[in-house]
Amino acid sequence: MYIFKLSPSDSTYYDIDKNIVEYKTEKKYPYYRSRKDSDDFSQFAVCPACSNPIQIIGLYTAHKPYARHYKNNIPGLVEYLQENYDFCPLKRKHQSYSAKVRKQKVDSSVLAIIRVLIENFDKVIYFVQKSIDIYISVRLAKDMLNYYFTSKGYLYPGSTLLNVPLMFAYFSGTYHLNGRIIFSESLKESLKTKKFVSFSENKLHTHCDLSFCFRNHSISLIDEHNLQEKLIFSVAWRNEMGKIENVYEKEIEFDPIYCRRLFQYKPLNETEKQKEHRNMLRNSAFQIAQEFGFMVGESAL
Template identity: 25%
Template sequence: MTAHFKVSAGRTAIYPVTREQVEDRLGRRAPWFRPGPLRGDDKHFAVCPYCDNAIQLKGVYHRHERSPRAYGSHVGTPVEGFAYDLTDLEHCPFRLSRKSHGKSDRRAMGPVARQLIDLAVSEFDRIVLILRDDFGFRFSDAFAERMLDQWFDSRGFCYTGAHLRNLPWMIAYFGPTQKLFGQPIGQNDELANHIRECVPRAKILETGRLDKGVWIELYVQCLHHRMEVKIDTGELRESMKLRVQDLTSSNDATVAPTIYQNEIIFDAERFERLIHTPKERARRDEGLLERAQKIGAKWLL
């Protein structure tokens, strides 16, 4: 039971399911409104922001005792005037009951996967902006490029836990385990302090970068993607772990000591605000966009 809706499929704005938003955005017109024989039988439809299939908006005017808020419920069958894809519907987080997905689990290519490919290329600079904030340091463009390259190679766009609102974090999740040498980890005070405490030989330069001159194998990766629908609010809570390990003495991740670990909570609304920034106010990073275009070229044919 999603707490949000879109007016149409594709790269469009997302709104909370409230009486005011339904009346302002959808009105009483086709295909969003279907009159019934009685006022209480009227039906309102919109688009799920996670899978782009049709949802029926319930509780907008009349709420049941067991449902104190308005919400969107998947119809599950084609609705005239709306897009429909069974594969994307079956893998919508509001249709699935599981909270985690195997990293190797894939679904067939469909409209959502194709949208994710397009977004990954056209919005890569904004994706990197979010991930740099979540990592706590401004990792290099090459570091970011390796994430995107691995996401494509792994067909992360077909991952069963991927949807239209978690793309930035899925690119990090499918990114390779990467060395921290030369990265400005000093920008993340907590991470830098853990490294100083747990790896005394590590040297963090005045620039905040981890010195390449000392042979230490510090690696960072993202893992443990989790999702949970909050029944009381209809909100989807998603997270993953950011982990730094010292692989100097052992290349076995189950043995190597963990230096730092942090939970990253996905902020889907921030990504959407960036995507919908008016063109005259947008500040884009053309260098990152060029890198993304080269990597994604074969998938955009």
């Protein structure tokens, strides 16, 4: 892998570069540790995906240094967790994912995922809305978050701090489209060809059982280091015979770098209406998390 973070609870990660590593660690313990067989030092950090120990290889000798998992605890820095390692998407041969499988316990990495989701809930909703070009109201956002917690999406083995918005979408449920504001021209055109919908401006009207969901999470490691994740946004309806037919689908390819920038972005020149909407989303997220037993915000997880 070519990225690292400084602690298991961090949601921010950095590129593995000599100057960046030195600046972020100050070349100090527990990141720099002396070797037993020499006067030299080894460099350690934390995997941004599974929050396990990693060792940085070739920081001062290689043209392109990288990191690999380190299967031991690093005192003062991070504990090694086998289950997290087994499913880590940055592991060359990780265990396959199933939407029905969940991790056995809520550990520090899971709590960090929940905290990042809740504290950035307005931005997560922005990501989903931008990906599908459908307006997500506060009520719909709350329904989606309730479904996420009920289905324990945070315990899905493929859920990491790198893909929080994508996994929220994946475990957000299925919802009717009637009455929703649709901006996607391609989706509108696909629906119009079926002749069972109408639009007043961008608002959809239909008497059919027409709904959307997210499915088919896939993940692959390109060139053994670069992560590629995808979801399918799917729209389907139940016909007169009761059979479900796909109407429209769109592949969503997740960009973790975009996600990192989105979470770091601070809104500028907001209108009062935009600020109110954003605050309503965040406040709703804090309340729902507490209802499910997770204290976020002023109370640490």
